[in-house]
Amino acid sequence: xxxxxxxxxxxGAPSRAVRxxxxxxxxxxxxxxVCQAVFGIVFLAFWQWASGRLIDPFFVSSPSAVxxxxxxxxxxxxxxxxxSITLYATAIGFIIGSTIGFAMGLLFGKFAFLAExxxxxxxxxxSIPKLALAPLFIIWFGIGIESKIAVSASxxxxxxxLNTFSGVREVNPIYIHATQIMGASQWGVMRTVIIPSATxxxxxxxxxxxxxxxxxxxxxxxxxxxxxxxxxIAQATGLFDTNSVFAGIIILAVVGAIIxxxxxxxxxxxxxxxx
Amino acid sequence: xxxxxISIDGVDKRYIGRGREVVALDHVSLEIEEGEFVAFVxxxxxxxxxxxxxxxxxxxxxxxxxxxxxxxxTAINRHVGYLxxxxxxxxxRTVEQNVGLPLEYRGMPAAQRQKxxxxxxxxxxxxxxxxxxxxxxxxxxRKRVALAQMLAYGPDTLLMDEPFGxxxxxxxxxxxxxxxxxxxxxxxxxxFVTHDLAEAIxxxxxxxxxxxxxxxxxxxxxxxxxxxxDVFKVRFLREFETAxxxxxxxxxxxxxxxxxx
Ligand SMILES: Nc1ncnc2c1ncn2[C@@H]1O[C@H](COP(=O)(O)OP(=O)(O)O)[C@@H](O)[C@H]1O
Ligand SMILES: [Mg+2]
Numbered sequence: 001x002x003x004x005x006x007x008x009x010x011x012g013a014p015s016r017a018v019r020x021x022x023x024x025x026x027x028x029x030x031x032x033x034v035c036q037a038v039f040g041i042v043f044l045a046f047w048q049w050a051s052g053r054l055i056d057p058f059f060v061s062s063p064s065a066v067x068x069x070x071x072x073x074x075x076x077x078x079x080x081x082x083x084s085i086t087l088y089a090t091a092i093g094f095i096i097g098s099t100i101g102f103a104m105g106l107l108f109g110k111f112a113f114l115a116e117x118x119x120x121x122x123x124x125x126x127s128i129p130k131l132a133l134a135p136l137f138i139i140w141f142g143i144g145i146e147s148k149i150a151v152s153a154s155x156x157x158x159x160x161x162l163n164t165f166s167g168v169r170e171v172n173p174i175y176i177h178a179t180q181i182m183g184a185s186q187w188g189v190m191r192t193v194i195i196p197s198a199t200x201x202x203x204x205x206x207x208x209x210x211x212x213x214x215x216x217x218x219x220x221x222x223x224x225x226x227x228x229x230x231x232x233i234a235q236a237t238g239l240f241d242t243n244s245v246f247a248g249i250i251i252l253a254v255v256g257a258i259i260x261x262x263x264x265x266x267x268x269x270x271x272x273x274x275x
Numbered sequence: 276x277x278x279x280x281i282s283i284d285g286v287d288k289r290y291i292g293r294g295r296e297v298v299a300l301d302h303v304s305l306e307i308e309e310g311e312f313v314a315f316v317x318x319x320x321x322x323x324x325x326x327x328x329x330x331x332x333x334x335x336x337x338x339x340x341x342x343x344x345x346x347x348x349t350a351i352n353r354h355v356g357y358l359x360x361x362x363x364x365x366x367x368r369t370v371e372q373n374v375g376l377p378l379e380y381r382g383m384p385a386a387q388r389q390k391x392x393x394x395x396x397x398x399x400x401x402x403x404x405x406x407x408x409x410x411x412x413x414x415x416x417r418k419r420v421a422l423a424q425m426l427a428y429g430p431d432t433l434l435m436d437e438p439f440g441x442x443x444x445x446x447x448x449x450x451x452x453x454x455x456x457x458x459x460x461x462x463x464x465x466x467f468v469t470h471d472l473a474e475a476i477x478x479x480x481x482x483x484x485x486x487x488x489x490x491x492x493x494x495x496x497x498x499x500x501x502x503x504x505d506v507f508k509v510r511f512l513r514e515f516e517t518a519x520x521x522x523x524x525x526x527x528x529x530x531x532x533x534x535x536x
Contacts, residue, residue: 181353
């Protein structure tokens with residue numbers, strides 16, 4: 001019984017069984033990474049082989065041409081110049097949208113009457129594809145970075161707002177009462193019960209909205225801009241330069257994957273208490 | 276009224292839901308003296324938890340009034356400790372963070388808090404689990420975390436709703452003995468709900484029997500066994516047997532009635 005209990009909470013040195021179990025997990029993980037790498041290499045090799053043999057490179061370019069392009073951009077500073085502006089707009093939009101969304105979600109979650117009154121309007125606003133607002137934002141904020149920030153902020157806002165709101169409504173009232181009896185102030189309840197309880201929802205909202213924030217910025221750049229990854233892709237499309245189009249798409253894919261894995265790790269850590 | 280820690284006066288509770296009214300408590304009156312250890316027994320659904328919730332100020336009563344330490348209970352009652360029947364341990368906090376929670380609300384410095392938490396965990400036999408999350412504990416262990424949390428900030432009145440129901444027989448006896456010791460040393464008033472008659476008799480100075488729905492006080496038995504008591508040995512005393520017979524005589528028809536519903 002003593003052994004069981006200490007193992008359950010990870011105190012003391014890990015036993016042999018624990019070490020074997022963990023080694024098994026590591027082996028599996030390594031196998032997954034190896035297979036992922038093999039899959040990627042096979043895919044690139046097929047693309048390289050097919051380009052020019054099966055399909056005209058004018059349409060599908062080829063890995064060597066695309067990576068050549070990427071290398072050139074990396075070296076001449078173009079990559080940094082365009083990627084930094086796209087990431088900057090996405091990040092600022094994300095921060096503005098999630099901060100306002102989180103605050104409003106908490107507020108509406110606390111004032112159920114207000115939430116009920118405004119419910120149909122919120123649903124209506126939510127139903128608008130946010131990208132349809134992009135032209136409007138360009139009129140309001142001009143073709144500079146502000147309009148891109150506005151697009152991504154508006155996307156992130158709604159997802160975070162609605163998730164925070166649901167999270168607050170979902171809080172088990174037992175926790176609220178129990179902590180109040182123990183002496184928690186309003187802020188104490190907010191800090192120790194409502195916010196942590198809503199975290200699972202908020203994180204889900206953030207995870208869903210980050211890729212959209214990136215999409216929002218890029219779409220904004222498609223429409224009108226003179227810098228950014230979206231601008232590169234739009235400009236290259238106009239010139240039938242498929243190498244550059246693919247290079248731009250790959251940059252977006254890699255950036256999206258990196259952001260997602262950061263969020264996933266954050267989520268795993270924040271929600272480590274969950275069963 | 277001097278000396279009464281809790282005085283319950285003509286309390287009714289009717290729940291209204293889905294177009295019907297459920298009478299949970301029907302005109303309950305009861306005085307609980309300061310320093311008393313009172314046990315509530317009764318068939319399930321007779322309103323024992325409802326009554327504790329009203330003393331704690333979580334739910335309003337339909338009519339009547341409850342005074343606690345000379346104050347009328349009208350909102351959340353911050354002068355009691357309440358060990359609820361449902362799990363109230365916060366799943367996103369570790370055991371030590373949960374136990375330290377009431378101290379955190381009182382602004383106790385971290386070092387002092389840590390010391391107090393360690394003492395409480397030793398008391399409920401959960402040493403070594405301070406960094407565990409509730410999901411890693413059994414139901415009985417979580418109950419003990421909630422108990423440690425309640426004892427950590429030392430409220431004078433403790434409301435306990437079936438606190439030891441999920442514990443195995445031996446641990447239950449150990450926890451009962453600890454509770455009796457704390458009650459005597461710290462002169463607390465305890466209201467203790469249980470479905471275990473033997474537990475009620477071993478601990479309480481007075482056992483209140485509730486009738487089945489609607490809940491009413493049906494019978495009160497004074498337990499004459501002197502304190503300090505040894506919970507391992509009380510059950511062999513004659514007074515224990517007499518009390519058990521009396522209580523069972525009153526309780527068993529109620530339980531049968533409950534089954535009909
Ligand atoms: N929130 C509620 N809404 C409607 N009925 C309730 C509610 N809570 C309890 N009841 C009813 O009140 C009665 C007493 O419940 P409870 O106090 O939990 O009983 P006990 O703790 O004695 O088992 C039960 O019949 C139960 O169905
Ligand atoms: Mg109950």
